Amino acid sequence: MVKNTSRIFIIAEVGVNHNGDIEIAKQLVDLAYEAGVDAVKFQTFSAEKVVSQQSLQLDMLKKLELSRQDHIELNDYCREKGVIFLSTPFDLESIDFLKSLGLEIFKIPSGEITNLPYLRKVGSLNKKIIISTGMAELEEISKALDILVASGTAKEKITVLHCNTEYPTPFKDVNLLAMLTIKNTLRVKVGYSDHTLGIEVPIAAVALGAEVVEKHFTLDRTMEGPDHQASLEPSELKAMVESIRKIKNALGDGIKRVSPSELHNREVVRKSIVASREIKKGEILSQENITAKRPGVGISPIEWDRVIGRVAKRCFKADEAIEV
CATH class of the missing domain: 3.20.20.70 (Aldolase class I)
Structure with a gap:
């Protein structure tokens, strides 16, 4: 510090x-x-x-x-x-x-x-x-x-x-x-x-x-x-x-941290993994049917590899946040 x-x-x-x-x-x-x-x-x-x-x-x-x-x-x-x-x-x-x-x-x-x-x-x-x-x-x-x-x-x-x-x-x-x-x-x-x-x-x-x-x-x-x-x-x-x-x-003090004034921007400018098209229950999640879009209220795209290959537990509409 x-x-x-x-x-x-x-x-x-x-x-x-x-x-x-x-x-x-x-x-x-x-x-x-x-x-x-x-x-x-x-x-x-x-x-x-x-x-x-x-x-x-x-x-x-x-x-x-x-x-x-x-x-x-x-x-x-x-x-x-x-x-x-x-x-x-x-x-x-x-x-x-x-x-x-x-x-x-x-x-x-x-x-x-x-x-x-x-x-x-x-x-x-x-x-x-x-x-x-x-x-x-x-x-x-x-x-x-x-x-x-x-x-x-x-x-x-x-x-x-x-x-x-x-x-x-x-x-x-x-x-x-x-x-x-x-x-x-x-x-x-x-x-x-x-x-x-x-x-x-x-x-x-x-x-x-x-x-x-x-x-x-x-x-x-x-x-x-x-x-x-x-x-x-x-x-x-x-x-x-x-x-x-x-x-x-x-x-400042040299410590890299999220400042209180910018905290609210996280959801606005970061992205979540969402369906790129309609996904049916039981379908395998892949680069063909998911993408990353704002807002950042769901699973972060940093978890992309963890999501790829998982089975959809329910149906998802296009642009709906993915849940696994």
């Missing part, structure tokens, strides 16, 4: 699509909650600690920062709405800050998968961990897992997300089956962080066994910012969540 009892954990990735505005961030939380997601995720960083002073990204990232007070406010706001607040830390101080907020799940971004001090610090917290693997080879993922476990986090608490970091990701580069390679080779729970356009790939990931799905969303794809273009708009996010919930329900 295939276990299929856990709910798919869906993360609505705001990231920096709030453009540094706490009110837009709250509006996105509202819309994510209405869409039915389990968590809303932001990004926690100090631009000057993430990139060098010479980086062309510095000015852009400064505009996208949320203050510590913004984080506290958003954490409280998510709690009030009944949705989990998550945020990805991009530096060591941000890890400590998110710990102080009481986060029970830590999300490691693709870019930190080779950052030993970072991995050790997150691993030492012994919290649930979700780690993205964009740009990573299988060996690098395995090494990161070893570091997290050695630092104090049980492997059972870690979920590895297959990911491609190109925004948007071309379909030919998704390589969704790699998620199964990660699962089967590393013996770990898996999920999928999506950067493709549309909702098809996340839904396919669930069908393949993803336990966690992460997807960027925005108020409007035409807004200025680095991630808006590859993000879902609110109506699309809701459609994705609804589709994932339906697909999860449709996967």
Whole structure:
């Protein structure tokens, strides 16, 4: 039997699509909650600690920062709405800050998968961990897992997300089956962080066994910012969540059985052995005088060989169900 009892954990990735505005961030939380997601995720960083002073990204990232007070406010706001607040830390101080907020799940971004001090610090917290693997080879993922476990986090608490970091990701580069390679080779729970356009790939990931799905969303794809273009708009996010919930329900438990909804169809579409013409009492039943027709209320044609050669105990009209 295939276990299929856990709910798919869906993360609505705001990231920096709030453009540094706490009110837009709250509006996105509202819309994510209405869409039915389990968590809303932001990004926690100090631009000057993430990139060098010479980086062309510095000015852009400064505009996208949320203050510590913004984080506290958003954490409280998510709690009030009944949705989990998550945020990805991009530096060591941000890890400590998110710990102080009481986060029970830590999300490691693709870019930190080779950052030993970072991995050790997150691993030492012994919290649930979700780690993205964009740009990573299988060996690098395995090494990161070893570091997290050695630092104090049980492997059972870690979920590895297959990911491609190109925004948007071309379909030919998704390589969704790699998620199964990660699962089967590393013996770990898996999920999928999506950067493709549309909702098809996340839904396919669930069908393949993803336990966690992460997807960027925005108020409007035409807004200025680095991630808006590859993000879902609110109506699309809701459609994705609804589709994932339906697909999860449709996967079932893997046991082949007759479902209650189709049981009544048996008599309608299956067949019974009937007389193909009038049969007299004492006549030998043969392929010349019997056939199989609907409905399936009499002897099943799977019993054909058992019926052939028997003596008719009474007369049968054409199309009458045979009794032996």
